[in-house]
Amino acid sequence: MTPPAPLLRRLILSDFRSYAEARCDVDARLVVLVGENGAGKTNVLEALSLYSPGRGLRRAELADCARRDGPGGFAVSVELTFADTTAQLGHGLTPDGERRFRIDRAPVGSARAFSDHLRVLWLTPAMDGLFNGPAGERRRFLDRLALGVDADHGARVNKLERALRNRNRLLEEAAPDRRWLDAAEQEIAALGVAVAAARRETVSRLSAQIVAGDSAFPWAEVAIDGEIESWLAEGPALVVEERFRETLAQTRRRDAAAGRTLTGPQTSDLAVRHGPKNEAARDCSTGEQKALLMGLTLAHARLVGAMAGKAPLLLLDEVAAHFDPKRREALFAELETLGGQVWMTGADPLLFASLTSRAALLQVTPGRIERL
Secondary structure, three states, X not given: OOOOOOEEEEEXXXXXXXXXXXXXXXXXXXXXXXXXXXXXXXXXXXXXXXXXXXXXXXXXXXXXXXXXXXXXXXXEEEEEEEOOEEEEEEEEEOOOOOEEEXXXXXXXXXXXXXXXXXXXXXXXXXXOOOOOOOHHHHHHHHHHHHHHHOOOHXXXXXXXXXXXXXXXXXXXXXXXXXXXXXXXXXXXXXXXXXXXXXXXXXXXXXXXXXXXXXXXXXXXXEEEEOHHHHHHHHOOHHHHHHHHHHHHHHOHHHHHHHOOOOOOHHHXXXXXXXXXXXXXXXXXXXXXXXXXHHXXXXXXXXXXXXXXOOOOEEEEOOOHHHOOHHHHHHHHHHHHHOOOOXXXXXXXXXXXXXXXXXXXXXXXEOOEEEEO
16 A cells, blocks of 8 residues: 555635635545536546646646636635644635745745645546547656656656747748757757656656556556657667757758657657557557556556655546446545545446445535535
8 A cells, every 4th residue: 555645634715617615624535526517526626636737637727717707816725634734735826817826825936846745646538538649648648647756847848848949939040040059959958858768767667566556457558659768768868868969950951841840759659558458558449448547547646655655636537437336346445545535526426325434425516515
């Protein structure tokens, strides 16, 4: 079992999505939000997902998270307990668009600071098409995996994206300044190798966790299909960095014609296979893909718990309806062994009937969250 995690005992929402003011208090590791479609269940999970660096589980613009008829900003506050200590974490957006973060009411610079108290992972219905969708979605998923174990990974990815855009703009010029291009490509090479190395390390550790784990869900083979990652398998990072920089310099004309940089970790893909069937995940049935993704999520949660020293907060949106009763009960049993807190949503309360004495059950209606 992974180390225990802080227990989120109180959540307060102010002008967030469909909630003018809402508060819920919980005292369990498993938390279930039930309510009709559109009642606001996913909004609660989204508010919690914003305690992780990035744009949350919907990847929405922050201004869109403010209540439509509200003052234009929002605030989210949680109270955590761990052992004999208590911490209050808050994030929000002011009406004039300023993002704010607080720990015990003192301002902090970004959501990165929350990672010392809380790691947040999630699985949503929007991720169901991961294996059949574009490579960019799998890269984003891979970066979320890496971010779970390395809170600085997201910042490096963002810097790399900005550096690539800068190079692309320079290549659009009729006669770009070679010194500016050299500097841009040096930055891209350094950031690109760091991003690729973090991804490789995450996949390696996740693979080891999958092998060591015992799950009711099918195990997956995971690998990265990417040029920079393959170079890192052959030599040290400094050598790869120089090779990448030289490649960028040699392919300026090609990349200028394409309108984008064609070499680098921004083109990599995550390759997943259904281990027991030895079949590419994209070729599996919809049900097999859902089970495979769930297995990956559970393995990742165990890995984050082992590396961070505390199990993560896991958000599972509309996940129970995907599985038959036997697999659903196996899922609940595995969630209890993770050591962290799990928030689940569902429209049908009967799906969670077996958890009545083991979970905090909350009824969600438009603008309200109440204990069942």
